[in-house]
Amino acid sequence: MNEDFYELLGVSRDASADDIKRAYRKAARKLHPDVNPSEDAADQMKKVSQAYETLSNPEKRRMYDMGGGTGGFGGFGGGGASFDFSDIFDMFTGGQGRAQGPIPRQRRGNDILRRVAVSLDDIVFGSEAEVDFRTAVACTRCSGSCCEPGTSPSRCSTCSGTGHVQRVTQSLLGQMVQMAPCSVCHGHGDVIENPCTECSGHGRVQQKRTITVTIPSGLENGTRIQLRGEGEVGEAAGPSGDLFVEIAIEDHDTFHRDGTNLIARITVSMVAAALGTTITLPTFDGDKEVQIRPGTQPGEIITLDGFGITQFRSDKRGDIHLDVDVEIPTKLSREQQDLLRQFADARDEPDVAEAPRNAANEPRTAGRKSRFSKLRDRLRDL
Numbered sequence: 596m597n598e599d600f601y602e603l604l605g606v607s608r609d610a611s612a613d614d615i616k617r618a619y620r621k622a623a624r625k626l627h628p629d630v631n632p633s634e635d636a637a638d639q640m641k642k643v644s645q646a647y648e649t650l651s652n653p654e655k656r657r658m659y660d661m662g663g664g665t666g667g668f669g670g671f672g673g674g675g676a677s678f679d680f681s682d683i684f685d686m687f688t689g690g691q692g693r694a695q696g697p698i699p700r701q702r703r704g705n706d707i708l709r710r711v712a713v714s715l716d717d718i719v720f721g722s723e724a725e726v727d728f729r730t731a732v733a734c735t736r737c738s739g740s741c742c743e744p745g746t747s748p749s750r751c752s753t754c755s756g757t758g759h760v761q762r763v764t765q766s767l768l769g770q771m772v773q774m775a776p777c778s779v780c781h782g783h784g785d786v787i788e789n790p791c792t793e794c795s796g797h798g799r800v801q802q803k804r805t806i807t808v809t810i811p812s813g814l815e816n817g818t819r820i821q822l823r824g825e826g827e828v829g830e831a832a833g834p835s836g837d838l839f840v841e842i843a844i845e846d847h848d849t850f851h852r853d854g855t856n857l858i859a860r861i862t863v864s865m866v867a868a869a870l871g872t873t874i875t876l877p878t879f880d881g882d883k884e885v886q887i888r889p890g891t892q893p894g895e896i897i898t899l900d901g902f903g904i905t906q907f908r909s910d911k912r913g914d915i916h917l918d919v920d921v922e923i924p925t926k927l928s929r930e931q932q933d934l935l936r937q938f939a940d941a942r943d944e945p946d947v948a949e950a951p952r953n954a955a956n957e958p959r960t961a962g963r964k965s966r967f968s969k970l971r972d973r974l975r976d977l
């Protein structure tokens with residue numbers, strides 16, 4: 596019972612406070628139940644701790660030096676005056692376990708993903724698109740402080756502002772002290788007693804936003820454009836997330852995309868293909884006159900250089916490729932049939948003359964109106 600505190604810690608009577616602290620840590624490392632699980636070690640630890648408690652406190656140390664009653668080890672018996680192993684844990688971890696500190700109220704806002712439909716026209720030249728979305732924006736009433744104007748958070752009295760409380764559990768190794776987030780302040784270390792009435796203490800509110808997004812030319816379908824910091828603002832004025840705008844390119848009536856080239860199928864009549872003609876093609880650069888040379892064959896490709904899609908981050912443009920289809924009439928009047936027979940006769944095409952005559956029908960009108968709808972059907976098969 597009368598072991599000398601200085602001897603227990605292995606320091607001289609005139610040891611400094613630092614010496615005593617160092618000696619205690621050294622002993623605690625040796626005697627910690629994780630290192631030394633024996634009964635003796637636990638007993639010794641209690642003694643060393645008691646010695647330290649006394650010698651580390653200038654007043655108690657003075658009393659002890661004077662031979663006054665610090666009670667020796669008497670207090671340990673049944674009183675449950677347990678020492679706090681977390682102090683030792685702190686020593687082992689360099690204090691990180693406890694020095695974690697309060698959890699900041701600020702949190703980064705979420706990213707937002709919005710799909711935007713753009714036309715092929717937008718992709719050919721590049722464009723701008725308006726994007727509407729609901730998002731969290733900073734509360735203007737409290738400027739993200741979460742408190743009613745003129746008030747501020749107060750230090751949490753439960754955890755003394757540390758954001759953590761000790762949780763003591765009994766284990767085989769003795770008492771274990773763990774740190775748990777303070778349930779009163781949710782680990783923030785402070786409490787908002789007067790939350791902002793506008794944002795209910797979140798520092799942000801939901802609002803509809805509209806922003807204009809630049810759509811570069813040449814984008815592929817499904818491309819996501821990242822706009823940094825245009826996502827949700829974080830809680831309590833935390834950093835904003837990003838806005839991702841995903842491009843959905845709408846189908847076009849005439850053109851089908853192939854990289855930076857545009858493909859369209861055009862249909863010309865049998866006679867136009869044979870004699871040659873000029874057609875008017877609506878392009879993204881306006882109407883273009885396209886020459887169909889005499890004797891054009893089905894499946895021929897006519898290229899319009901540089902009227903395709905502008906490359907991404909470049910001025911170069913792809914081409915338009917026209918896939919020519921020649922329409923053979925399916926229904927002919929008697930008069931038309933006779934004309935074609937005369938034509939065949941003139942070309943010495945003997946098989947035609949013997950072919951049975953078709954029922955007299957009005958010719959099918961393959962006007963310009965239906966051309967693109969036919970084209971669309973065929974583009975699907977490309």
Ligand SMILES: [Zn+2]
Nearest residue numbers: 734737791794
């Ligand atoms: Zn507010």
Ligand SMILES: [Zn+2]
Nearest residue numbers: 751754777780
């Ligand atoms: Zn607290």
